[in-house]
Structure formats: C-alpha cells, structure tokens
Amino acid sequence: MAFTDKQESLVNSSYESFKQNLSGNSVFFYTIILEKAPAAKELFSFLKGSAAVQDSPKLQGHAEKVFGLVRDSASQLRATGTVVLGDATLGAIHVQKGVADPHFVVVKEALLQTIKKAVGDKWSGELSTSWEVAYDALAAAIKKAMA
Template sequence: MDFTLRQQALVNSSWEAFNQNLPLFSVLFYTFILEKAPATQNMFSSLKDANADEVSLYNPSVNAHAEKVFGMVRDAAVQLRTTGEVALEDITLGVIHTQKRVAGSHFMVVKEALLKTIKEAVGNEWSEELSNAWEIAYDGLAVAIMKEMS
C-alpha cells in the first residue's frame, strides 16, 4: 500500500495543530505514556527525576523531545510518500533505544500515546483516515528504529 498525498497532508496539518500548543500536548503525550507504562519513566532523560504527576508544561526538554518525536513521524510520512520507506537521518537512534532497553511493546505504548495526543490536538477533525495516516507513518519510523537496534 502506498502512502498517499492525502495521508501526508493529514499528518502535516494535524502536526501543525499539535505544534500550536506544544507545551500542553507534550505533557499530554508523556502523561498518556506514563499512565500506560509507568516503568518507562526512566527511559526519558527529561522525566527521570520527576514524579509522574509532575510532567510540567514548562519543562523545555519535555517539549523538545515531544516535538522531535512528532516531527520524526511527520518526516516519516514525507519519506513514505516520496520513497515508500523510512530511513533514519540519525542512525544513533537505534543505539540510544538499545541502551535504554526499549522493547517492541514500548513502541506500541508510544504509538497509542501519539494517537491519543493527536486526537486531542485536532478535536473534531479526528477521523479514522487521520488515525490511519499517523499509524502508518509511526509504524514506518518504528521499523526503521528497530532495524538500527539489531
């Protein structure tokens, strides 16, 4: 299945909605992750020393990391549209994820949190088509990271 221009546009426009209130949506993203998998807290250097309920709107490293994650998924959508696959620009991502002992199940938790966050960001614009576009782009990125982990 090809990643369509429409899917790429959906990811781009919803990323813009996410980015319009980056601090709020960053906190939501990490809150969703920690609710589902509290043990992952130490995998994120920006959350390592915080209480789960202390994920702050004013933590620049939380915001920067969330922006990077969502931006990489947006970039994955572009790559899927243009080349049909995702290639990492930063090959150290595999090493970092290996060092943090990230497992396949963690990718699923992050995917779920990402989708819930985008749903909050776009509100009434949420649709199955939008969800599907983000899922495909995220899965492409996750596969590329996991390849670098092995």
C-alpha cells in the same frame, strides 16, 4: 498500499495543530505514556525522580522531535515508499536506554491520542490511519537499527 498525497497532507496539517499547543500536547503525550508504562519514567533523563510530568523546554523538545520524525516519515513514504533513518544513532540510543518492543506500542497509542486531542473535531479514521502507517514504518526502521 501507497502512501498518498492526501495522507501526507493530513499528517502535515495535524502536526501543525500539535505544534499550536506544544506545551499542553507534550505534557499530555508523556502523561499517557506514563499511565500505560509507569516504569518508563526512569528511562527519560528529564523525568527521572520527579513525581509528576513537569512541563519544561526539554520535555517539549523531545516530544516535538518524536512527532516531527513521524511527520518526516510520512513525507518519505509518500515520496519514496520507504523510511530511511536520518539519524543513524537512534538505534543505539534506544538500545542503551533499554527500550523494548512493547514500549513502541505504548508510544504509538499515546501519539494517536495526542493527535486526536490536538485536532478536535477534525479527527477521522483516515487521519488516524495516516499517522499509524507513518509511525509503524518509522518504528520498524528504529527497531532494525536496534537489532
């Protein structure tokens, strides 16, 4: 099924909601990930050894990158029907950190919950599906680069 203009604009506008409170949303995003996968804390250089998720420019920067790449992926899907990784090193980074398939599910769930919180009453099934499709295509491209 083609990724539509409507789906792209839903992703774009909710990405702006995410950015509106980058600090709070980023902390929420990591908190959900660590609730679901506590061991993942040791994977992130900027979380390692800390008791709780601490807000920092680094933490926000990494979270912003992840959400930004999903947003780019939505635009690529709408324009070309596929996702090509702009950064060829993404596969190697994740292999080196020991990221495995189940982690991608955890990050996906955390991403969706974070967008849900960011958009409040604008949340809808269509909005959710748009993020899911864009994330799944990006995750598939990263996994392919990891293989």
